[in-house]
Amino acid sequence: MPTRIVITFLFLSLFACSAMAMEASDSATSHPLPVGSSMPDLLLRGELNPEHLGHLGLKSPAPRHLSEINAKTVILVAFSMYCPHCQREAPALNELNALIASRGLGEDVKLIGVGIGNSDFEVQVFRDKYAITFPLFSDPDFKVNKEIGEVGTPFFYVLAMNPEKKEIRVAKTLLGRMESAETFLEQALKACDGGK
Amino acid sequence: MMRALLFAALLTIVPALLPAQETPIPKERIFETGSLDPLDSSLKVKVGDPAPDFSLPTIDGRTVTLAEFRGKKNVVLSFIPAAWTPVCSGQWPGYNIVEDMFDQAETQLVGISVDNVPTLHAWVQEMGGVWFPVASDFYPHGRLANALGILRSTGEAERSLFLIDKQGIIRYIDVHDINSRPDLGPLMKAMQELK
Numbered sequence: 001m002p003t004r005i006v007i008t009f010l011f012l013s014l015f016a017c018s019a020m021a022m023e024a025s026d027s028a029t030s031h032p033l034p035v036g037s038s039m040p041d042l043l044l045r046g047e048l049n050p051e052h053l054g055h056l057g058l059k060s061p062a063p064r065h066l067s068e069i070n071a072k073t074v075i076l077v078a079f080s081m082y083c084p085h086c087q088r089e090a091p092a093l094n095e096l097n098a099l100i101a102s103r104g105l106g107e108d109v110k111l112i113g114v115g116i117g118n119s120d121f122e123v124q125v126f127r128d129k130y131a132i133t134f135p136l137f138s139d140p141d142f143k144v145n146k147e148i149g150e151v152g153t154p155f156f157y158v159l160a161m162n163p164e165k166k167e168i169r170v171a172k173t174l175l176g177r178m179e180s181a182e183t184f185l186e187q188a189l190k191a192c193d194g195g196k
Numbered sequence: 197m198m199r200a201l202l203f204a205a206l207l208t209i210v211p212a213l214l215p216a217q218e219t220p221i222p223k224e225r226i227f228e229t230g231s232l233d234p235l236d237s238s239l240k241v242k243v244g245d246p247a248p249d250f251s252l253p254t255i256d257g258r259t260v261t262l263a264e265f266r267g268k269k270n271v272v273l274s275f276i277p278a279a280w281t282p283v284c285s286g287q288w289p290g291y292n293i294v295e296d297m298f299d300q301a302e303t304q305l306v307g308i309s310v311d312n313v314p315t316l317h318a319w320v321q322e323m324g325g326v327w328f329p330v331a332s333d334f335y336p337h338g339r340l341a342n343a344l345g346i347l348r349s350t351g352e353a354e355r356s357l358f359l360i361d362k363q364g365i366i367r368y369i370d371v372h373d374i375n376s377r378p379d380l381g382p383l384m385k386a387m388q389e390l391k
Contacts, residue, residue: 025286027282081290081293081380082287083286084292084324119379119380119381120381121380121381122290122381125297125380126293
């Protein structure tokens with residue numbers, strides 16, 4: 001009898017696991033770019049302050065391409081001001097950015113956000129509400145999102161930048177909130193090192 | 197044997213208690229509406245007209261009326277076409293983080309759809325709740341939506357925003373393409389201009 005109870009318990013536990021959905025707003029049409037594939041050289045739009053322009057090594061405030069960012073690794077997080085999971089993830093994103101800096105990785109690893117379907121105004125609301133510390137771009141007409149696979153939000157792309165080969169490689173992806181900023185950064189660094 | 201099973205049970209339940217990270221929301225749980233005709237109705241009101249009064253049940257068991265805000269607050273009516281659909285589910289949660297902007301503009305937001313109260317209640321709970329009243333224009337079906345001229349031939353309301361001032365006069369209308377979310381910027385600008 002105890003064996004039966006334990007087996008029943010095991011089954012129930014398995015169901016509990018599969019029923020727990022990740023904290024993300026996904027869409028039925030999403031088709032993320034797979035790990036190992038090339039990321040298009042995205043045109044990034046939006047208003048950046050001089051500090052963020054300098055941080056990314058961008059000279060012009062006009063629309064810029066992803067490849068212009070001066071970094072070995074870019075962590076691109078697709079978010080939306082309207083997505084409750086992204087709202088809850090905002091403090092962890094700031095934590096991730098602080099972690100990158102505190103580990104002395106600020107020159108090599110750059111965190112950016114793209115507000116999927118968000119106007120400049122809506123991106124600014126998100127920036128102000130959560131005192132976002134890293135550069136945010138806007139994507140009001142979903143042009144970026146079409147190029148990155150109409151992903152749900154939040155969605156993380158860890159990108160290995162190779163300016164010599166003019167290639168941007170997808171090293172890691174994650175739909176939904178990070179387990180923790182620290183764990184995610186470890187995994188991101190490992191994914192990029194593993195691709196060298 | 198028992199020990200092994202108990203150990204296996206522990207290994208299984210511990211991950212279940214942790215936040216899930218690696219399993220996406222199953223796509224079959226998301227209702228895909230496809231692309232709809234952007235508009236399917238004719239407005240019956242215009243900016244400068246008095247807004248029709250209404251009395252609608254809300255998901256917290258109250259009734260919301262336009263008259264209760266007369267002389268006290270401006271009102272934004274946010275109609276969404278249907279609960280449990282992608283664009284609508286991605287609209288109201290955004291308003292959750294701008295309550296202070298509505299307060300500063302002395303404006304009350306009211307969310308409305310033609311779904312019935314239990315459906316709206318379940319959907320809003322699923323989204324984690326909202327700070328503004330959510331009202332049902334279910335019965336007589338879409339009476340307010342019809343009075344405004346935003347009831348589609350299929351029975352849903354258009355995705356639309358109406359800003360009504362403290363005197364009950366409509367000051368801003370955005371009957372939006374049903375397939376996309378209205379930018380918050382123009383609405384906020386209109387609200388701030390009313391102050």
